[in-house]
Amino acid sequence: MRRLCLALLFCLLAGALAQRAAAQESTARFGSGETGITLRSTTDIAIIRLVMERFTERNPDLSVLYEQWGSNSLFSNSRAACTGRAEPADAVFSSGVHQMLWLVNAACAHPYRSPATAALPDQRRWRDELWGLTEEPAVIIYNTEVLEAADVPRTRFALLDLMRRKPELLRSRIATYDIEDSGLGYLFAHADSLEATTFGAMLEAFSRVGAIATCCSLAIIDGVSEGRYYIAYNVLGSYAAARAADNVGIILPEDYTLMMSRAYMIPRDAPHPEAAERLLDFLLSAEAQEMLRDLGLIAATDPAETSLLPSARRLIALAPPLLLALDRSTRDRLLRLWDEAFSPDAR
Numbered sequence: 344m345r346r347l348c349l350a351l352l353f354c355l356l357a358g359a360l361a362q363r364a365a366a367q368e369s370t371a372r373f374g375s376g377e378t379g380i381t382l383r384s385t386t387d388i389a390i391i392r393l394v395m396e397r398f399t400e401r402n403p404d405l406s407v408l409y410e411q412w413g414s415n416s417l418f419s420n421s422r423a424a425c426t427g428r429a430e431p432a433d434a435v436f437s438s439g440v441h442q443m444l445w446l447v448n449a450a451c452a453h454p455y456r457s458p459a460t461a462a463l464p465d466q467r468r469w470r471d472e473l474w475g476l477t478e479e480p481a482v483i484i485y486n487t488e489v490l491e492a493a494d495v496p497r498t499r500f501a502l503l504d505l506m507r508r509k510p511e512l513l514r515s516r517i518a519t520y521d522i523e524d525s526g527l528g529y530l531f532a533h534a535d536s537l538e539a540t541t542f543g544a545m546l547e548a549f550s551r552v553g554a555i556a557t558c559c560s561l562a563i564i565d566g567v568s569e570g571r572y573y574i575a576y577n578v579l580g581s582y583a584a585a586r587a588a589d590n591v592g593i594i595l596p597e598d599y600t601l602m603m604s605r606a607y608m609i610p611r612d613a614p615h616p617e618a619a620e621r622l623l624d625f626l627l628s629a630e631a632q633e634m635l636r637d638l639g640l641i642a643a644t645d646p647a648e649t650s651l652l653p654s655a656r657r658l659i660a661l662a663p664p665l666l667l668a669l670d671r672s673t674r675d676r677l678l679r680l681w682d683e684a685f686s687p688d689a690r
Contacts, residue, residue, distance in 0.1 A: 374399025414439035414526030439526030475604030
């Protein structure tokens with residue numbers, strides 16, 4: 344009996360470890376300091392590497408285990424850690440900002456205040472427990488070798504018109520996030536549903552041309568570059584700028600452009616909260632913010648640089664209305680509309 348119990352326990356532990364490993368897309372270690380902290384993040388290691396290397400150079404007593412996660416898996420892991428069912432990280436940094444606000448609201452966060460955090464605008468901080476460190480647009484990208492200049496859609500209305508005029512050209516050639524698998528994709532779709540008079544028409548048009556709901560920013564961007572897709576909608580602009588080839592054009596929609604600020608949280612039970620606070624203050628420092636700007640994680644704000652009017656910028660604020668995105672009835676309704684639009688049976 345004891346052997347059976349041990350065998351079952353081993354299987355359960357192995358299964359839990361396998362799930363944990365599968366949830367992490369990749370890991371990296373920065374620095375060699377005696378105190379090691381764990382940062383769980385949705386930001387690709389290749390993009391953030393220089394910033395993390397600079398942090399550990401400036402803090403030689405610290406090393407950072409950087410775990411790259413998908414947003415939904417990171418949310419699940421963070422919830423489990425909050426209730427003692429998983430080991431907590433020292434810091435969590437996610438593009439799924441609605442999920443991060445939920446964690447703060449569930450008393451999962453460690454509070455902290457410094458001159459750097461206090462200097463953030465209200466839209467980028469919440470209750471001294473959640474801080475927005477970047478500003479990144481949701482963009483439309485397109486293959487410049489396929490689309491004629493006159494067909495490039497600079498607004499959602501123009502995209503709707505193009506799908507109406509040239510459905511055969513675009514059949515199965517438009518891509519966007521699968522919002523059930525992507526926390527970021529869901530966030531953008533939810534924000535669109537609140538903002539856009541075009542939202543219902545867009546879903547109907549996507550259904551009519553057989554648009555593809557798929558995974559992951561980099562896969563979508565590569566798909567446009569390789570010609571598998573001609574247009575992609577609501578792609579994260581920072582990744583598009585970093586990854587896109589010469590034949591990929593990037594559009595900040597002129598009717599409105601959603602802006603997302605990746606959110607940083609120190610878990611309530613973080614093993615090394617003071618080190619996580621040092622990392623936060625570094626990421627908000629002038630040096631790190633300039634590095635993030637160079638990496639495309641902070642978008643240009645000068646209209647002369649972007650051709651986007653200030654009135655067209657829509658920053659997704661770290662504020663209680665974001666909790667609506669995770670309301671069960673709201674989520675079920677949005678997923679149902681999405682499934683109806685992208686289901687093969689709807690075409």
